[in-house]
């Protein structure tokens with residue numbers, strides 16, 4: 001879902017804080033790639049600083065236009081802190097494979113990752129209800145047709161936030177090992193296997209809970225679920 005490409009917003013990696021310095025050839029400057037990665041991922045990590053101590057917490061998320069949506073308990077330290085509008089850093093990482101070089105030093109991973117810097121804003125009213133549907137549809141595509149919508153009490157216990165995708169960076173690592181030339185002619189290490197082992201994540205067979213009637217079919221939409 002690439003429905004807005006933030007005209008007028010800086011390109012990924014174009015601000016001083018987001019410019020890749022370490023291995024800059026892995027930088028991707030197209031916003032469309034950032035949005036594709038965000039749409040393929042399910043879990044983001046968000047940082048908050050409390051009394052000088054950084055905490056980095058994983059959460060489910062969804063992208064809506066040029067924002068990342070998150071929701072959580074109004075009792076959560078992460079969500080209460082972010083709702084105050086303090087600066088945060090969000091990262092989303094997709095792991096695509098392991099890279100086996102001839103040396104341990106040059107061995108690495110294939111990945112696609114996005115980082116976003118900014119401050120979240122709290123959503124309320126219809127904007128919050130729409131965000132919650134977008135979250136459900138990103139994390140559990142098709143489920144909002146079946147699932148009971150949130151009650152007033154549940155909404156009161158929920159903080160729904162939107163983080164703007166203004167200042168972002170994208171780093172993508174692909175390709176074969178970048179071996180030390182000496183290892184490629186070494187009598188021992190030039191003989192070993194080296195390359196890439198691709199990695200995939202997949203859903204398993206659905207397991208009904210003890211309250212599901214025996215004649216209740218597995219929803220069709222689950223068969224369309226894919227994860228990266």
Ligand SMILES: Cc1cc2nc3c(=O)[nH]c(=O)nc-3n(C[C@H](O)[C@H](O)[C@H](O)COP(=O)(O)OP(=O)(O)OC[C@H]3O[C@@H](n4cnc5c(N)ncnc54)[C@H](O)[C@@H]3O)c2cc1C
Nearest residue numbers: 017018019020021022093095109111113114115169170171
């Ligand atoms: C799955 C995975 C595994 C990794 N394993 C290692 C490892 O073992 N060792 C290692 O040194 N590095 C690893 N990296 C790369 C790591 O994330 C950093 O890019 C790297 O350590 C350089 O950090 P830095 O602070 O010097 O980056 P700099 O290039 O100085 O960072 C400047 C700016 O570039 C952007 N940026 C940097 N890294 C990323 C990123 N990954 N995604 C999006 N934007 C980014 C940010 O906006 C940042 O503020 C891994 C990355 C991923 C996704």
